[in-house]
Amino acid sequence: MPIRQLAPEVAAKIAAGEVVERPASVVKELIENSIDAGASQIRVDLIRGGLQLIRVSDNGCGIPAEELPLALARHATSKVSTVEDLESIRSLGFRGEALASIAAVAEVVLISRPRGALHSAQISACNGQISAVSPAASPEGTIVTVRNLFSAVPARLKFLKSRQTEVSHCLHLLQQYALAYPEIRFTVTSEGREVFATPGDGQLATVLVQMYGPAVARQMVPLSGQSADDPERPVISGYVSRPACYKSTRQYLSFFVNRRWVHSRLLIAAVEEAYRTLLLSGRHPLAVINIQVDPSQIDVNVHPAKTEIRFLRERRIYAELMRAVRRAVLEEAEAPSWQPAQ
Ligand code: ADP
Numbered sequence: 001m002p003i004r005q006l007a008p009e010v011a012a013k014i015a016a017g018e019v020v021e022r023p024a025s026v027v028k029e030l031i032e033n034s035i036d037a038g039a040s041q042i043r044v045d046l047i048r049g050g051l052q053l054i055r056v057s058d059n060g061c062g063i064p065a066e067e068l069p070l071a072l073a074r075h076a077t078s079k080v081s082t083v084e085d086l087e088s089i090r091s092l093g094f095r096g097e098a099l100a101s102i103a104a105v106a107e108v109v110l111i112s113r114p115r116g117a118l119h120s121a122q123i124s125a126c127n128g129q130i131s132a133v134s135p136a137a138s139p140e141g142t143i144v145t146v147r148n149l150f151s152a153v154p155a156r157l158k159f160l161k162s163r164q165t166e167v168s169h170c171l172h173l174l175q176q177y178a179l180a181y182p183e184i185r186f187t188v189t190s191e192g193r194e195v196f197a198t199p200g201d202g203q204l205a206t207v208l209v210q211m212y213g214p215a216v217a218r219q220m221v222p223l224s225g226q227s228a229d230d231p232e233r234p235v236i237s238g239y240v241s242r243p244a245c246y247k248s249t250r251q252y253l254s255f256f257v258n259r260r261w262v263h264s265r266l267l268i269a270a271v272e273e274a275y276r277t278l279l280l281s282g283r284h285p286l287a288v289i290n291i292q293v294d295p296s297q298i299d300v301n302v303h304p305a306k307t308e309i310r311f312l313r314e315r316r317i318y319a320e321l322m323r324a325v326r327r328a329v330l331e332e333a334e335a336p337s338w339q340p341a342q
């Protein structure tokens, strides 16, 4: 075949594939948008593991009616504007392609009412076709409804696992965000039933009890906070499990760098190294770890899903994290159990 420029809708579907792999990827992008919008309450409703419906409602800053078409356009974002901005990303989103990608592979309805505005407006998109903006009724904030994900992309549907698997991917992800943002009230329903609701009281300890149960939460010890006198020094906080409490998978190791949920072999390795003499092989600790670093010390623009991250000073992060975990586990191992608040 000769070389040909792809039709825009074909190119859009290919690009969407990098962002939207499964329902959980849609959930992730939507709640990240709600968090970036400054929401203190986020509600997520799922039907059929998100394949039939994903709805994320927030009380964030909202989108003005005239900007709704841009919200669905590719490479349109309110979060970065210059190349320099990319060097110090403080928001979770920055690529301006999540909503466009989702709209390329699903039916999307976006309803929004900016804070203080009298009216709300809506726009919809069906597998890439975008409607005109029309009046709507809704409280302040934004409601994004995504229906029939991948119904027009049979190749992708084929690769999805059972509905139950998709539900558990979505719930795992939502648990992670609830742990990362204890100050946000998350309400999550699946098939119309409430799965969890966090109080939004700002206490990680409260969310830990809710997610992992009081027995496990009692086995978690806090990482001692470090002063940020040296701006290049990572500030590490969170909870790790006592060696008596472990899991057979690494699923309970959660890392947030500058409040972004990340997958990082480096961070996993640092934590596991701290437990090396304390846990038998095949046993893995639980951890919820927040790392704050200067944004110039990391690169989050590694992959469209933004869950991979590169550290400028890998060895330093590794060593500091290992030491912090080791210190917490050894020092606290003898201390009395931490009691969750009633
Ligand atoms: P990005 O998050 O990378 O900017 P998105 O495609 O996810 O790209 O969103 C495009 C734009 O739409 C955002 O920059 C933001 O201005 C707006 N937006 C999306 N979701 C929300 C929301 N829940 N509340 C307020 N604004 C939103």
Ligand code: MG
Pocket: 029, 032, 033, 092, 093, 094, 096, 098, 099
């Ligand atoms: Mg986004």
